[in-house]
Amino acid sequence: MYRLNILGILIWFLYACNNGESQTTAVATQRDTTIVAANSYSDIFLDSSLLSTFLAQRNPTDSIGSLMRNFYNSRNFQAAWFNERGKLTNQALSFWNLHEQHFKLTGDSAIYSQSLHARMDRLVEEDTTLLPDRNLLEQTDLELTEHFFHFARYAYAGKLDPGKLQWYIPRKQVDAVRLLDSLLVHQGANLDDWEPVNPMYGKVRRELKRYYDLQRKGSEDSILPGRNKVFQLGDTGLAVAQLNRKLFLLGDCHDSSKVDFYTANTVAAVKRAQQRFGLTANGVADMRLIKELNVSYRKRIEQLLVNMERMRWVPRExxxxxxxxxxxxxxxxxxxxxxxxxxxxxxxxxxxxxxxxxxxxxxxxxxxxxWNVPASIVRNEIMPAMRRNPGYLARKNMEQTGTSGGLPVIRQKxxxxxxxxxxxxxxxxxxxxxxxxxxxxxxxxxxxxxxxxxxxxxxxxxxxxxxxxxxxxxxxxxxxxxxxxxxxxxxxxxxxxxxxxxxxFTAWVDREGLLHFRDDIYGHDKEMAEQMFARK
Structure with a gap:
């Protein structure tokens, strides 16, 4: 299961908290009925009566009650912390990891809930494709939302603006271009009032605008290598001209001419591009590099947006x-x-x-x-090897120190x-x-x-x-x-x-200003993109 908590022990939503101890009650938010199963971030919707019952039983403060009503109204009572498979969302895992770190660092248990903690620990640890009990899921969603507001206020002496809160817990899918437009052409004069201020986020946002401009020009400028598998110093031809052009468009070289020679400048640009894609920087353009360079601008824009979504939960460095x-x-x-x-x-x-x-x-x-060998490795690898070869443990410098749960306890010396x-x-x-x-x-x-x-x-x-x-x-x-x-x-x-x-992170800007991309090796980008983006 994917536990998302990136680069820090504070969650970014806390920028909306302030040091004041009082604030006027939030204005009531109308229910957003435009959010339906077809465009929602999660397919799970709660019955509105559950929230009324929950608030009557829990009797939270008026401000917390108002925040929760506004929060779920703005989502059309879509679940906030679970996806359609009943798994905790990335935002839920981020918040819970932050929450656990707060208790570890401060020893502060003033808002500790034994039942919620036990339930969350179980949900975080379990990697199941089975949907949890629906009543338990709904109850947990409501409790976690209440806990979210309490934690933000108590730990940081502030109170969240429910309108801004929706920035951190998405409500529905949107077309990537619409999301991009909202990021690039925002009506607020002070972007730091509504966007994260982590330096990495701002750098990626600038790169996003550059890719958006490239996409709007309408040409993908693909490299068509033909039968060639490798291009290097001294080569010439149409594919080399396409390579030089693409390297220029992506910012790896500064020569805008369509030269069809693989020059020393091409070698330097290829090395830079290889570095950005995590490839061996040898200056030789092989099919691995060309594949990365040929990824469409639309795909790169979505990759940047997915990683910016993660960065919303990142504090300052x-x-x-x-x-x-x-x-x-x-x-x-x-x-x-x-x-x-x-x-x-x-x-x-x-x-x-x-x-x-x-x-x-x-x-x-x-x-x-x-090396105390994990039970899963003992079960799946070592026990079969021991059955095939009785001397396996001695050959691997291992020893059995006991049994647990019907399995031998194995360690390597x-x-x-x-x-x-x-x-x-x-x-x-x-x-x-x-x-x-x-x-x-x-x-x-x-x-x-x-x-x-x-x-x-x-x-x-x-x-x-x-x-x-x-x-x-x-x-x-x-x-x-x-x-x-x-x-x-x-x-x-x-x-x-x-x-x-x-x-x-599969996309980020390093301290030297280079935009990097990497493969989505665990499929986390794919999972987030499915939740974030509406497909036409």
Missing amino acids: AKGDHIIVNIPEFRLHAYNDTGKVFDMRIVVGKSGTSTVVFNDELKYVVFSPY PGGSNSLGLVKFLFPNSYNIYFHDTPSKSLFSQDKRAFSHGCIRLAEPVKMAQWLLRDQPHWTAEKINEAMHQSKEKWVTVKQPVPVFISY
């Missing part, structure tokens, strides 16, 4: 030491107060065992780790063949996701690196260990190397826990 992982990019970025410290190639979960999107704090470095390599980095979480070394170094040379069971493998674990322990002088490079080659685990507590943000 984090400060201090922090780590950002972008799954589709297959890279980790480490930052401190002065900016980026280093980038690192990573391997993420493959389809079926995808890496979860969430945030937490890295607290421990574990040298020479045991420390050593060079250990699946976690020589060190792991823990940010305790319910998803059992962490960073670790790996003996399979060859995978890092590939452009697409989705091979793991969900955890994140690091190309340079020693660099990570040295950075995390740099404020503990006794952990020298020699001491770290020694600890990585022991026969027993060695746990080290990081002096100051480091926030870790595991994100999922």
Whole structure:
């Protein structure tokens, strides 16, 4: 299941909160009957009488009651937090992850609801195609909306404008061009009053306008390679002219002439484009690059809009030491107060065992780790191997330490063949996701690196260990190397826990101003696009 929480521990809707303790009751919103199943964000609609019953039973404050009535009226009582398959929406998962982080960081349980928390934990963890009980779903939707308003007010001493709230919890599908127009030609004089102010959002919005302008010109300027599979320095022909033209239109070169020669300028432009698409930047235009360059402007616009939808839940950039992982990019970025410290190639979960999107704090470095094999791997991989070969555990440097739930409990001993390599980095979480070394170094040379069971493998674990322990002088490079080659685990507590943000962006603008695109490796873009965009 997709847990969407991107780059931060605050949710962007809080920009609408203010520091005042009182505000006039919201003006009543009329029910929007134009929202129907055919254009709704979710196919699930609540009976309006349920809200009246809910409010009578819960007896919230007048302002919360008004906010909830306006909220559901504006949606024509469409469910806010569940999609048509009864799964929590991306917005619901974002909010809940933020909410959990608030309690972890503050210990504040003033609005803690034991029953709602237990229910949400179950819904977040379960990955089911079965629609939950309808009554339970409707009750949870109402409770989560109430909790949303309470949390925003209590945690941030403010109160949401229900009109602006709809920006964060979409009501219905719209044509992508209509949504684009609303973003580019907004009536408000101060865009920061209605749009997020995260720097990345503004940069992507500018790129969106550029793609919109390209689309309006009416020509896709496609590259037709013919029989050629590779183009490189010295080549000539129509396809090379088309390549140069497309590189110019997309901003990878500054020469607008339709030259049909593959020049040194073409090599530089191709390298830039390859970098933007996550390909090996060798200056040779192969079919992988041409495929990316030929993606239609309409598709790129939708991709940008989907990622901007995610960015609505992103705060300003984090400060201090922090780590950002972008799954589709297959890279980790480490930052401190002065900016980026280093980038690192990573391997993420493959389809079926995808890496979860969430945030937490890295607290421990574990040298020479045991690998406690997850039950799913024991059941699906190790037990069949043990039946085929009774000596399998010994050959893999593994041992059985007990049984649980009818399955053997298996762990792999420390050593060079250990699946976690020589060190792991823990940010305790319910998803059992962490960073670790790996003996399979060859995978890092590939452009697409989705091979793991969900955890994140690091190309340079020693660099990570040295950075995390740099404020503990006794952990020298020699001491770290020694600890990585022991026969027993060695746990080290990081002096100051480091926030870790595991994100999922397939389109973004980097700090050098380059617009990047990546493949939607888990299908999250596709799922969001189906909910966001009306198809003619």
